Amino acid sequence: xxxxxxxxxxxxxxxxxxxxxxxxxxxxxxxxxxxxxxxxxxxxxxxxxxxxxxxxxxxxxxxxxxxxxxxxxxxxxxxxxxxxxxxxxxxxxxxxxxxxxxxxxxxxxxxxxxxxxxxxxxxxxxxxxxxxxxxxxxxxxxxxxxxxxxxxxxxxxxxxxxxxxxxxxxxxxxxxxxxxxxxxxxxxxxxxxxxxxxxxxxxxxxxxxxxxxxxxxxxxxxxxxxxxxxxxxxx
Amino acid sequence: xxxxxxxxxxxxxxxxxxxxxxxxxxxxxxxxxxxxxxxxxxxxxxxxxxxxxxxxxxxxxxxxxxxxxxxxxxxxxxxxxxxxxxxxxxxxxxxxxxxxxxxxxxxxxxxxxxxxxxxxxxxxxxxxxxxxxxxxxxxxxxxxxxxxxxxxxxxxxxxxxxxxxxxxxxxxxxxxxxxxxxxxxxxxxxxxxxxxxxxxxxxxxxxxxxxxxxxxxxxxxxxxxxxxxxxxxxxxxxxxxxxxxxxxxxxxxxxxxxxxxxxxxxxxxxxxxxxxxxxxxxxxxxxxxxxxxxxxxxxxxxxxxxxxxxxxxxxxxxxxxxxxxxxxxxxxxxxxxxxxxxxxxxxxxxxxxxxxxxxxxxxxxxxxxxxxxxxxxxxxxxxxxxxxxxxxxxxxxxxxxxxxxxxxxxxxxxxxxxxxxxxxxxxxxxxxxxxxxxxxxxxxxxxxxxxxxxxxxxxxxxxxxxxxxxxxxxxxxxxxxxxxxxxxxxxxxxxxxxxxxxxxxxxxxxxxxxxxxxxxxxxxxxxxxxxxxxxxxxxxxxxxxxxxxxxxxxxxxxxxxx
Ligand SMILES: Cc1cc2nc3c(=O)[nH]c(=O)nc-3n(C[C@H](O)[C@H](O)[C@H](O)COP(=O)(O)OP(=O)(O)OC[C@H]3O[C@@H](n4cnc5c(N)ncnc54)[C@H](O)[C@@H]3O)c2cc1C
Ligand code: SF4
Numbered sequence: 174x175x176x177x178x179x180x181x182x183x184x185x186x187x188x189x190x191x192x193x194x195x196x197x198x199x200x201x202x203x204x205x206x207x208x209x210x211x212x213x214x215x216x217x218x219x220x221x222x223x224x225x226x227x228x229x230x231x232x233x234x235x236x237x238x239x240x241x242x243x244x245x246x247x248x249x250x251x252x253x254x255x256x257x258x259x260x261x262x263x264x265x266x267x268x269x270x271x272x273x274x275x276x277x278x279x280x281x282x283x284x285x286x287x288x289x290x291x292x293x294x295x296x297x298x299x300x301x302x303x304x305x306x307x308x309x310x311x312x313x314x315x316x317x318x319x320x321x322x323x324x325x326x327x328x329x330x331x332x333x334x335x336x337x338x339x340x341x342x343x344x345x346x347x348x349x350x351x352x353x354x355x356x357x358x359x360x361x362x363x364x365x366x367x368x369x370x371x372x373x374x375x376x377x378x379x380x381x382x383x384x385x386x387x388x389x390x391x392x393x394x395x396x397x398x399x400x401x402x403x404x405x406x407x408x
Numbered sequence: 409x410x411x412x413x414x415x416x417x418x419x420x421x422x423x424x425x426x427x428x429x430x431x432x433x434x435x436x437x438x439x440x441x442x443x444x445x446x447x448x449x450x451x452x453x454x455x456x457x458x459x460x461x462x463x464x465x466x467x468x469x470x471x472x473x474x475x476x477x478x479x480x481x482x483x484x485x486x487x488x489x490x491x492x493x494x495x496x497x498x499x500x501x502x503x504x505x506x507x508x509x510x511x512x513x514x515x516x517x518x519x520x521x522x523x524x525x526x527x528x529x530x531x532x533x534x535x536x537x538x539x540x541x542x543x544x545x546x547x548x549x550x551x552x553x554x555x556x557x558x559x560x561x562x563x564x565x566x567x568x569x570x571x572x573x574x575x576x577x578x579x580x581x582x583x584x585x586x587x588x589x590x591x592x593x594x595x596x597x598x599x600x601x602x603x604x605x606x607x608x609x610x611x612x613x614x615x616x617x618x619x620x621x622x623x624x625x626x627x628x629x630x631x632x633x634x635x636x637x638x639x640x641x642x643x644x645x646x647x648x649x650x651x652x653x654x655x656x657x658x659x660x661x662x663x664x665x666x667x668x669x670x671x672x673x674x675x676x677x678x679x680x681x682x683x684x685x686x687x688x689x690x691x692x693x694x695x696x697x698x699x700x701x702x703x704x705x706x707x708x709x710x711x712x713x714x715x716x717x718x719x720x721x722x723x724x725x726x727x728x729x730x731x732x733x734x735x736x737x738x739x740x741x742x743x744x745x746x747x748x749x750x751x752x753x754x755x756x757x758x759x760x761x762x763x764x765x766x767x768x769x770x771x772x773x774x775x776x777x778x779x780x781x782x783x784x785x786x787x788x789x790x791x792x793x794x795x796x797x798x799x800x801x802x803x804x805x806x807x808x809x810x811x812x813x814x815x816x817x818x819x820x821x822x823x824x825x826x827x828x829x830x831x832x833x834x835x836x837x838x839x840x841x842x843x844x845x846x847x848x849x850x851x852x853x854x855x856x857x858x859x860x861x862x863x864x865x866x867x868x869x870x871x872x873x874x875x876x877x878x879x880x881x882x883x884x885x886x887x888x889x890x891x892x893x894x895x896x897x898x899x900x901x902x903x904x905x906x907x908x909x910x911x912x913x914x915x916x917x918x919x920x921x922x923x924x925x926x927x928x929x930x931x932x933x934x935x936x937x938x939x940x941x942x943x944x945x946x947x948x949x950x951x952x953x954x955x956x957x958x959x960x961x962x963x964x965x966x967x968x969x970x
Contacts, residue, residue, distance in 0.1 A: 381459075
């Protein structure tokens with residue numbers, strides 16, 4: 174597995190910027206807000222985030238203490254981790270599962286306030302949203318209760334696994350069998366609703382991770398010397 | 409600054425204001441620019457190389473904040489987790505519209521305006537636009553023609569850099585191009601089919617990105633995230649291209665966070681300057697200038713004129729005949745057409761990063777045989793062909809390694825196509841000052857009254873039919889049909905008109921040099937001056953007109969005529 178730096182260096186193979194010695198227009202000459210081309214662009218790109226504080230971009234924060242889920246109860250969170258692991262498969266490493274599940278916890282913990290904000294739109298703003306997205310999607314935003322879907326789904330799993338004392342107590346084959354029953358819209362119950370919702374979140378979480386993007390072989394947000402276009406079809 | 413009278417005050421620092429400031433200062437004229445928004449700092453505000461996993465919300469946005477602070481702006485595709493900082497807070501910047509006439513007003517208030525987040529698509533207009541009325545009898549001609557503007561297009565393009573291919577189309581004149589970008593595999597397939605079957609051209613888009621270095625700015629490196637900023641200044645925005653040129657003259661003075669409320673008019677009917685409010689402290693201030701140029705973007709400049717009410721100008725400056733605020737336009741679009749190209753499904757990832765798509769230039773009611781009598785004017789198609797990133801993952805059945813392998817190795821190829829059409833200028837599409845609503849600085853908000861007319865709806869039908877024919881010809885699968893309805897008015901963010909140019913002061917607000925009829929020292933150089941809009945993106949034309957107006961201002965000022 175390559176590091177981000179190695180990856181960037183590789184895609185920078187075209188050396189677009191390496192040899193460039195442009196007129197670096199010192200920002201100090203200009204009133205605030207004006208700027209010249211950066212000479213140290215690769216440096217900024219490798220740093221990967223705005224270096225100066227005070228911006229409006231919300232970055233992942235390094236946490237001082239151990240992670241505490243905001244929405245999930247400890248036993249629910251254990252189930253979530255196992256489900257994420259099952260969706261991603263055996264080879265998924267614990268760090269990735271953790272990265273995804275922390276974000277899922279954030280998303281679900283804020284779902285109620287997002288819904289409240291959607292319901293609080295002024296009539297004019299709601300009109301705009303309806304014309305933009307369509308009435309059905311606006312209603313979904315106002316009514317879809319992710320917390321309930323998740324909580325009821327997890328409870329459903331525990332009920333099905335009642336004989337063993339809950340989902341987390343099943344052995345892995347039993348867990349797989351149970352998840353298969355609710356996967357890919359094979360049924361319509363609280364478990365299936367949870368699965369559908371969760372698979373979408375795991376997809377969003379995994380394929381926005383470094384590992385997920387590398388797995389896809391994503392070749393964008395890179396440094397190219399000439400515009401990417403069709404390489405083979407017609408030359 | 410206190411007490412000083414500047415040669416020229418320019419209000420607004422975006423595409424238009426940037427050019428006016430550059431041209432005037434380079435001609436020895438002292439310019440004070442007032443900009444309502446704050447300065448942006450690349451190392452703090454630019455995010456083009458941030459990865460989703462570095463963001464708290466992984467690229468999906470802080471939805472609660474977006475819904476509460478930017479309920480309008482969030483509807484713009486570019487106002488997302490990475491770039492929302494370039495868009496206004498809607499509670500501070502309200503506007504209203506009648507309940508049945510939704511209008512989406514997207515604004516960027518900062519040094520650089522909307523040029524931070526614009527999509528850089530750049531076209532010249534032709535006499536099919538400037539002389540549209542002579543062509544088909546509808547509306548008014550512009551008081552200028554393509555020949556008048558051509559040298560200014562040349563100047564703007566040679567300085568900002570526009571990439572594209574020479575096509576020799578009369579309805580879409582070639583720019584002075586930098587080398588074009590390239591079509592993707594799917595677009596090449598489509599080109600062959602569309603050109604053979606329909607006789608329409610399919611070409612790579614024209615875009616203000618540098619495909620080669622220009623004027624000290626390095627070439628683009630194709631990260632394709634321009635709306636997040638660009639450390640290398642490889643696409644055009646005013647803070648890295650035109651404003652530095654103005655600053656280098658030593659005659660450019662920029663005051664940011666200065667929200668202009670109205671013109672200060674004297675008893676002779678001339679402007680002495682403008683009144684503004686400090687964005688952060690809310691103190692009211694005045695600035696004096698011999699000439700005032702409004703370049704605050706189409707609707708904002710008109711708002712300032714409407715709000716400049718006094719005994720001599722009871723309805724605002726430039727509104728002696730009730731034309732100010734009228735003839736608002738924005739393009740119509742029929743969106744979301746597309747599907748997949750099964751023959752191009754692959755297991756191999758292609759490089760991606762070209763910051764533009766393809767277009768099929770307007771072919772109807774122009775040169776060539778294709779005429780449609782059901783409507784006036786025309787439209788063009790645009791879109792792109794590319795591999796899906798992971799859009800197919802959730803619907804790919806299965807679990808675990810096996811499922812992930814399928815997602816990785818069966819990469820669908822998507823092809824999208826939508827139409828963008830001309831909106832006729834109509835008196836009934838207008839803006840006024842809202843009677844009650846005010847913005848955070850106490851300035852009356854705009855009430856925007858706009859809807860599509862019969863011509864737009866008739867054109868939409870033709871767009872839809874031909875979109876369908878294209879999708880059939882390309883044999884797209886897993887199709888999404890184009891939407892049933894035209895987009896919301898304003899969604900294209902090409903709002904123009906409301907202080908149109910013309911030779912007759914009774915039917916227009918500005919003369920052929922962007923000078924307010926009857927008020928010699930007030931100019932409006934942004935898209936407010938447009939008489940018609942064609943189906944083409946307006947900004948290149950806004951810039952060319954701004955340079956032309958600045959040339960005129962400099963000349964007349966020298967001669968003592970203003
Ligand atoms: C997402 C997006 C994509 C776009 N894509 C394209 C495209 O591909 N092609 C194209 O041609 N166009 C595109 N546009 C439109 C393009 O950005 C505008 O046409 C262009 O920026 C207009 O230039 P302007 O100078 O008139 O206004 P702006 O660039 O908006 O600048 C106006 C400035 O005036 C300031 N201002 C406003 N009111 C006041 C006041 N009262 N006092 C002081 N200052 C004030 C604002 O803060 C702003 O900085 C796009 C826009 C957006 C948002
Ligand atoms: S695609 Fe090019 S112009 Fe756009 S942000 Fe990246 S380097 Fe800059």
